[in-house]
Amino acid sequence: MTPAFLIIAVLTIVAAAGAMTLRNLIHCALAVAVAFVGLAAAYLQLNAQFVGFAQILVYVGAVAIVIVFAALLTRGGEPSSEAIFSKTWFAGLGVTIAVLGVLTWAITRSVVTQRETAPAPEVTVKQIGDALMTKYVLPLEVIGLLLTAALIGAVIIAMRDEVKK
Amino acid sequence: MSEFDQIFVTLKHWLLGQLANVVPGALLPVLSALLSIAAIIMVFATLFAIMTILERKGLGRIQNRFGPNRVGPFGFLQPAADGIKALIKEDLVPRAADKVVHLLAPVMLVVPALLVYAVLPIGRNMVAIDFDAGLLFFFAVGAASELAVFMAGWSSRNKYALLGAMRAVAQMVSYEIPLILSTVSVVMITGTLSPVKMVEAQVGQGGWLPAWFVFTPWGFAGFVLFMIAANAEANRSPFDLPEGESELVAGYFTEYSGFKFALFFLAEYLGLFAVSGLGITLFLGGWQAPFPALEFIPSWAWFFAKLLGLIVLFIWTRGTLPRLRVDQLMNFAWKFMLPLALINLLTAAVWHYMPPGSPRWLVCSGMVVGPYVLLGRGLLAGKHVAKRIYRYAE
Numbered sequence: 001m002t003p004a005f006l007i008i009a010v011l012t013i014v015a016a017a018g019a020m021t022l023r024n025l026i027h028c029a030l031a032v033a034v035a036f037v038g039l040a041a042a043y044l045q046l047n048a049q050f051v052g053f054a055q056i057l058v059y060v061g062a063v064a065i066v067i068v069f070a071a072l073l074t075r076g077g078e079p080s081s082e083a084i085f086s087k088t089w090f091a092g093l094g095v096t097i098a099v100l101g102v103l104t105w106a107i108t109r110s111v112v113t114q115r116e117t118a119p120a121p122e123v124t125v126k127q128i129g130d131a132l133m134t135k136y137v138l139p140l141e142v143i144g145l146l147l148t149a150a151l152i153g154a155v156i157i158a159m160r161d162e163v164k165k
Numbered sequence: 166m167s168e169f170d171q172i173f174v175t176l177k178h179w180l181l182g183q184l185a186n187v188v189p190g191a192l193l194p195v196l197s198a199l200l201s202i203a204a205i206i207m208v209f210a211t212l213f214a215i216m217t218i219l220e221r222k223g224l225g226r227i228q229n230r231f232g233p234n235r236v237g238p239f240g241f242l243q244p245a246a247d248g249i250k251a252l253i254k255e256d257l258v259p260r261a262a263d264k265v266v267h268l269l270a271p272v273m274l275v276v277p278a279l280l281v282y283a284v285l286p287i288g289r290n291m292v293a294i295d296f297d298a299g300l301l302f303f304f305a306v307g308a309a310s311e312l313a314v315f316m317a318g319w320s321s322r323n324k325y326a327l328l329g330a331m332r333a334v335a336q337m338v339s340y341e342i343p344l345i346l347s348t349v350s351v352v353m354i355t356g357t358l359s360p361v362k363m364v365e366a367q368v369g370q371g372g373w374l375p376a377w378f379v380f381t382p383w384g385f386a387g388f389v390l391f392m393i394a395a396n397a398e399a400n401r402s403p404f405d406l407p408e409g410e411s412e413l414v415a416g417y418f419t420e421y422s423g424f425k426f427a428l429f430f431l432a433e434y435l436g437l438f439a440v441s442g443l444g445i446t447l448f449l450g451g452w453q454a455p456f457p458a459l460e461f462i463p464s465w466a467w468f469f470a471k472l473l474g475l476i477v478l479f480i481w482t483r484g485t486l487p488r489l490r491v492d493q494l495m496n497f498a499w500k501f502m503l504p505l506a507l508i509n510l511l512t513a514a515v516w517h518y519m520p521p522g523s524p525r526w527l528v529c530s531g532m533v534v535g536p537y538v539l540l541g542r543g544l545l546a547g548k549h550v551a552k553r554i555y556r557y558a559e
Contacts, residue, residue, distance in 0.1 A: 026266075030316065033312055037309075050298055054301070061304075125301075
């Protein structure tokens with residue numbers, strides 16, 4: 001466990017906890033964005049450049065913006081005066097502990113822990129591009145077609161101006 | 166190449182060699198990075214100062230007035246005076262403002278604006294980090310600035326600031342799509358995401374013109390789309406609705422004063438230089454001389470000459486065009502620029518697969534001009550376009 005990983009992990013977990021516990025909804029959204037950045041940093045630390053940059057581009061650049069816009073457009077800016085913890089927090093705690101217990105049990109008993117860890121592959125962006133263009137070309141084309149169709153469809157819906165009387 | 170061309174690279178290596186005698190070897194990579202960072206910050210912050218005075222004087226000329234002419238010779242020390250003023254001004258924070266977010270927003274805006282310079286090749290062998298996915302890095306980091314703009318507008322607790330931030334974010338999200346799509350054609354042709362390799366792909370001469378992408382039909386269309394989108398991303402006139410003075414005081418940074426206000430300007434101009442630098446790298450041949458005979462001028466000088474050229478273009482545009490309306494702004498991005506950028510991708514593909522020669526030029530030029538004319542005519546159909554008649558205000 002390197003110091004860099006520790007810093008990134010603490011940052012991500014603290015930001016994620018903040019996103020759950022902060023009173024102000026916009027603060028929560030900003031904390032989520034920090035957690036996204038922490039995840040991207042973790043990817044970059046693993047030498048996964050493409051995933052790391054894509055994480056920032058998609059999650060910080062788009063998803064976080066959508067979240068704050070939704071929060072702004074749907075309610076007022078004042079934080080609610082209700083308690084942060086719901087009245088049934090003890091039930092939630094029980095469920096959490098149960099899930100954690102089952103997961104820990106499953107992981108410790110699984111065959112994955114006995115396997116030797118493979119050496120980390122050095123994947124360049126070029127290799128990802130090659131794989132996308134050869135082995136995974138059909139899924140890529142389908143997704144590309146779908147997204148382009150969605151983009152053009154949205155524009156066509158907006159194309160016709162309302163005719164004023 | 167000449168020694169003068171590599172003078173800064175040599176200088177850095179010499180400095181590192183001197184430092185290697187003093188500090189332990191483990192620190193050298195950090196020092197090397199710090200040297201690059203210091204150079205980038207110094208050069209582009211100075212360019213910011215130069216541009217503010219150029220812009221004020223240029224706009225003054227366009228508007229038939231003098232512009233600043235009191236501080237120093239011809240007013241050229243005005244940026245220094247402005248900087249000192251910003252530093253010693255009182256820092257006002259509204260009582261209702263969200264103090265932490267209000268403080269963080271200008272910092273969050275400047276950091277990505279500086280980070281993107283890491284992947285720009287500003288001369289031969291002069292790039293801070295040669296990322297494989299450099300272009301992706303540029304756009305990923307650039308996207309973070311939208312959140313900072315929102316933070317500034319929201320934390321001020323001011324209607325104008327919030328409206329300005331909403332406009333700014335909507336505009337930046339919309340124009341990011343044509344901005345990125347117009348660069349994808351270059352990625353398709355060069356087959357790389359690394360800005361350094363993109364410059365290398367534009368080496369040499371194609372006929373009597375340099376082999377820059379701007380001198381191909383798809384490259385020209387891509388460059389024009391890119392520059393328009395870049396203008397909108399930088400929130401500059403005619404796309405300056407987020408800070409439209411006549412409507413929103415100053416938009417999202419209305420409630421900022423002193424040096425934080427200066428940071429907003431710094432971030433705006435740094436972003437403008439960075440995106441112009443990317444345009445130069447992608448379409449204008451990067452740091453390369455247009456003709457072999459001119460190669461005695463060092464590569465970094467070519468880069469900054471091109472950058473200054475684009476800056477003059479931006480100042481000229483700002484002084485010439487009036488501000489758009491919100492609906493015009495969105496229509497322009499989604500109904501005009503987006504389809505043209507998509508068609509441009511197809512044009513680049515056709516250009517790539519047709520054999521060189523005049524048929525290729527003819528077909529691809531048709532694919533650029535045809536949709537432009539048809540789409541422009543189609544969008545204007547049924548609209549009454551004429552000189553505006555003011556009924557009461559004349």
